[in-house]
Amino acid sequence: MIRIENAHKRYRWRKVLDGVTFSAEKGQITCLVGMNGAGKSTLLKAIMGLTPLSKGTIRIDGVGSKRELYEKISFIPDHAAMPGGFRLEEGLRFMADYYKSWNESRAQELMTFFRLNPRDRLGNLSKGTAAKYALVLGLAADTEFVLMDEPFSGIDVFSREMIGDVFSSRLIEDRGVLVTTHEIDEVEHLLDRAVLLKDGKVARDIDCEQVRDEQGKSVLDVMREVYRA
């Protein structure tokens, strides 16, 4: 379980996180929802230890941030994290060298699934293809948790569908997934939980099926209540 407690983050004068507390469980897909600038990406980066919190704690299965964490969690950023001159196969080799948890056969399976050409250079990929490649890099390792930052943002409809398919496949099964998005319709059916951030705080933390069951509301309905109120 990823547990975030009382997270505060300030960029100069602007309070981005003002006491955020929530959990993302293993075997579940949790979505961090929020408008642009709500601190979604900041939270993911903080979990990975890429940015310090001003205050608060983050624990993964009860343990604070340390180096071994990178074998346990993979982070799929919304931008290419490798040099544009790299061929896709070189990127895979880099990951294989760096991570003990790297699973080469899974990497090849993902390359085939997304129909990626290993000889292509990263710098020449379209946005949709780059997003698919980022997913290959993030999902090929045998990690227990996967963080995804805006996997659907600015991508064509068929690429979005393909990426959506990943969520219902065994590539995700049994892992804990924390995904950020502001395009909820893409993932509405796929989520176990949604955590809605507003004004630096958790406005709602919902079990999506329960809200449909008990209140007849979609995640989008709940978002309207929170963000248009």
Next chain:
Amino acid sequence: MDKHGGWMETAFNTRDPVYLQVVRLFKERIVTGRLAAGEAIPSRREIAALLKMNPNTAQRAYKEMEEQGLIVTEGNSPSRITRDEDVLRSIRSELLGEAVRTFVGSIRNMQVPFPEIVALVKEEYEADANSRDQQPGGDGA
């Protein structure tokens, strides 16, 4: 029907619990004969991929169907549609009852005399049956 047994045509609405929509989908398939009594159904993992949904939701839908006696799972073999005639009959009357209630609800305020409704239903029913007979390969599925 696509090569995956038509499962991939399914579109969920966002306001009803997904697991109940899946249960409903199975009931419709049983009543329309697309799933036969005793027929093996996809595994939880397969149905999650086919319907593009969360595997936890698939798990929950199958659990609900087991509790309702819709499907039976023995040991490690795939789950199957029940052969229990009582259950199958009750699904049929449940869906039929719902459809009729919806129909009655939608014409309630039009104040149509009952005999006229019956005549209209009969006319529509026969026209529909005729058009399906004329369609080459149209089996309604």
